[in-house]
Amino acid sequence: PTRIVAVANEKGGVGKTAMVINLGAALVKEGKTVLIVDMDPQHNATSGLGIEVADEMASVYDLISDEGEASIADALFSTKWPGLDVIASHPDLAGTEVELVDAEGREDRLKNAIQPLVGKYDVIILDTPPSLSLLTINVFSCADEVLVPCQTQPYSFNALTGLFDTIGEVQAEINPALDITGLIPTFFDRRLRVCRDILERLKTDERYKGLLFNTIIRSNITIAASAEAGKPVVFYRTSSFGAKDYTGLAREFLMAG
Amino acid sequence: PTRIVAVANEKGGVGKTAMVINLGAALVKEGKTVLIVDMDPQHNATSGLGIEVADEMASVYDLISDEGEASIADALFSTKWPGLDVIASHPDLAGTEVELVDAEGREDRLKNAIQPLVGKYDVIILDTPPSLSLLTINVFSCADEVLVPCQTQPYSFNALTGLFDTIGEVQAEINPALDITGLIPTFFDRRLRVCRDILERLKTDERYKGLLFNTIIRSNITIAASAEAGKPVVFYRTSSFGAKDYTGLAREFLMAG
Numbered sequence: 236p237t238r239i240v241a242v243a244n245e246k247g248g249v250g251k252t253a254m255v256i257n258l259g260a261a262l263v264k265e266g267k268t269v270l271i272v273d274m275d276p277q278h279n280a281t282s283g284l285g286i287e288v289a290d291e292m293a294s295v296y297d298l299i300s301d302e303g304e305a306s307i308a309d310a311l312f313s314t315k316w317p318g319l320d321v322i323a324s325h326p327d328l329a330g331t332e333v334e335l336v337d338a339e340g341r342e343d344r345l346k347n348a349i350q351p352l353v354g355k356y357d358v359i360i361l362d363t364p365p366s367l368s369l370l371t372i373n374v375f376s377c378a379d380e381v382l383v384p385c386q387t388q389p390y391s392f393n394a395l396t397g398l399f400d401t402i403g404e405v406q407a408e409i410n411p412a413l414d415i416t417g418l419i420p421t422f423f424d425r426r427l428r429v430c431r432d433i434l435e436r437l438k439t440d441e442r443y444k445g446l447l448f449n450t451i452i453r454s455n456i457t458i459a460a461s462a463e464a465g466k467p468v469v470f471y472r473t474s475s476f477g478a479k480d481y482t483g484l485a486r487e488f489l490m491a492g
Numbered sequence: 493p494t495r496i497v498a499v500a501n502e503k504g505g506v507g508k509t510a511m512v513i514n515l516g517a518a519l520v521k522e523g524k525t526v527l528i529v530d531m532d533p534q535h536n537a538t539s540g541l542g543i544e545v546a547d548e549m550a551s552v553y554d555l556i557s558d559e560g561e562a563s564i565a566d567a568l569f570s571t572k573w574p575g576l577d578v579i580a581s582h583p584d585l586a587g588t589e590v591e592l593v594d595a596e597g598r599e600d601r602l603k604n605a606i607q608p609l610v611g612k613y614d615v616i617i618l619d620t621p622p623s624l625s626l627l628t629i630n631v632f633s634c635a636d637e638v639l640v641p642c643q644t645q646p647y648s649f650n651a652l653t654g655l656f657d658t659i660g661e662v663q664a665e666i667n668p669a670l671d672i673t674g675l676i677p678t679f680f681d682r683r684l685r686v687c688r689d690i691l692e693r694l695k696t697d698e699r700y701k702g703l704l705f706n707t708i709i710r711s712n713i714t715i716a717a718s719a720e721a722g723k724p725v726v727f728y729r730t731s732s733f734g735a736k737d738y739t740g741l742a743r744e745f746l747m748a749g
């Protein structure tokens with residue numbers, strides 16, 4: 236069966252897109268087939284995988300909005316790495332919150348749109364924007380699991396409360412099957428007291444300690460350089476810490492399934 | 493006259509809140525009076541200045557929503573540092589996009605709300621969430637100037653196009669006086685090729701080079717540590733790179749006025 240996984244945290248810049256791209260690619264290296272759905276209007280997961288976002292191209296916007304014309308096949312792009320496909324995003328996606336405010340089943344648009352693809356991939360990974368708005372709710376409505384990257388910095392730790400509240404509301408009202416599979420520390424640098432402090436808080440806080448993955452994503456310049464190269468780090472430089480950390484995450488994710 | 497300055501970039505985690513807090517504090521050290529308005533529902537500028545966000549407290553949400561009851565005096569908090577005040581944010585702010593979708597003058601709510609305070613401070617600095625939604629449009633409607641922190645990473649550089657487009661639309665339709673005062677590179681580490689590459693692109697790109705400030709905010713662990721301590725870096729450790737960079741930014745900002 237296909238595992239449908241959201242990657243979310245309202246805090247900006249915590250490594251959501253990096254996790255979507257690099258976990259996706261690492262799973263492909265482990266022999267899985269992966270579809271990435273980019274639900275962030277900033278479309279960094281789309282461009283980060285080498286797919287150029289043009290004004291007129293088909294995207295997930297077409298699949299969830301009332302004005303959309305394209306089919307799922309139009310919005311589905313293959314990447315250079317066999318087994319790794321993407322449903323592209325587009326800046327127009329930013330208008331959905333207002334466009335769908337009175338629409339029927341506004342939360343379930345994405346779930347209905349990607350239904351035909353469930354079963355065709357081992358894993359579907361959904362990127363989210365840094366907010367808890369309708370786009371993120373759509374993602375939570377169709378996902379079975381959530382992975383939460385938590386930058387080892389105070390603002391990111393503080394953002395977990397709001398995220399867990401929102402997930403609780405979604406479980407109660409829209410998708411009871413939604414489950415938080417894990418919390419993954421990111422941007423960890425063991426030389427920095429701030430990072431060690433936040434990691435310690437994650438390990439001891441009653442709300443989070445049971446969800447904490449063993450894998451820690453370290454702060455790593457190769458991850459940033461790979462994003463500039465438009466390649467996942469496991470295909471960019473396999474010997475780097477970034478590639479090692481994301482390979483470890485892929486394996487722990489598969490064990491947790 | 494009061495300078496009203498928005499700090500904005502749709503990309504998450506580029507140092508918007510760090511700039512609001514640290515520029516604000518550095519201006520106070522230069523003898524100015526500063527009001528910070530926190531328009532991000534994540535309320536990091538509010539908590540980052542040591543003000544605890546509680547469920548029932550008054551906030552900017554009360555000032556811009558139809559359901560709000562509090563007055564501006566209720567939502568205005570002084571910080572430990574004389575001359576530095578804050579209009580607090582609150583998680584309820586996240587609901588404004590939907591609540592105000594059909595409301596009269598939805599873009600001008602903040603402008604009208606803070607009108608009584610214009611003239612009472614030398615500078616008013618507005619923090620924004622990582623999106624180009626109604627909250628950010630409200631900020632652009634009441635500001636005269638925009639400072640754009642640009643993390644020296646590819647996704648942040650790519651986000652400038654969308655931001656400049658949105659600012660252009662606001663200038664055409666809502667606030668012709670709005671002006672981009674400057675672009676400030678953040679998280680700069682001269683050892684990293686990615687950072688040097690992006691800085692070079694900022695310096696040579698026709699759209700941005702004329703707006704680029706001389707001040708560069710370096711990647712600096714003291715800035716992160718000061719955020720954990722709930723203090724601006726210029727009051728946390730004056731000898732740090734972070735304090736030096738933000739003091740330089742305050743002086744360049746005052747010269748550009």
Ligand SMILES: Nc1ncnc2c1ncn2[C@@H]1O[C@H](COP(=O)(O)OP(=O)(O)OP(=O)(O)O)[C@@H](O)[C@H]1O
Nearest residue numbers: 247248249250251252253365454455459462504645
């Ligand atoms: N472990 C890491 N080490 C170093 N740099 C990283 C790491 N993970 C991501 N980055 C870089 O840091 C920046 C922020 O990461 P990213 O854009 O993935 O975060 P995000 O949570 O998706 O941001 P947003 O909230 O804007 O969607 C990017 O430039 C990315 O390349």
Ligand SMILES: Nc1ncnc2c1ncn2[C@@H]1O[C@H](COP(=O)(O)OP(=O)(O)OP(=O)(O)O)[C@@H](O)[C@H]1O
Nearest residue numbers: 247388504505506507508509510622711712716719
């Ligand atoms: N120059 C810097 N060097 C090191 N750390 C920094 C620097 N500036 C900010 N930080 C830290 O990096 C993280 C991201 O910065 P910040 O939260 O200010 O960005 P933001 O753009 O406001 O994010 P959001 O998009 O979520 O509002 C924070 O934990 C902050 O303390």
Ligand SMILES: [Mg+2]
Nearest residue numbers: 251252275279
């Ligand atoms: Mg992202």
Ligand SMILES: [Mg+2]
Nearest residue numbers: 508509532536
């Ligand atoms: Mg912020």
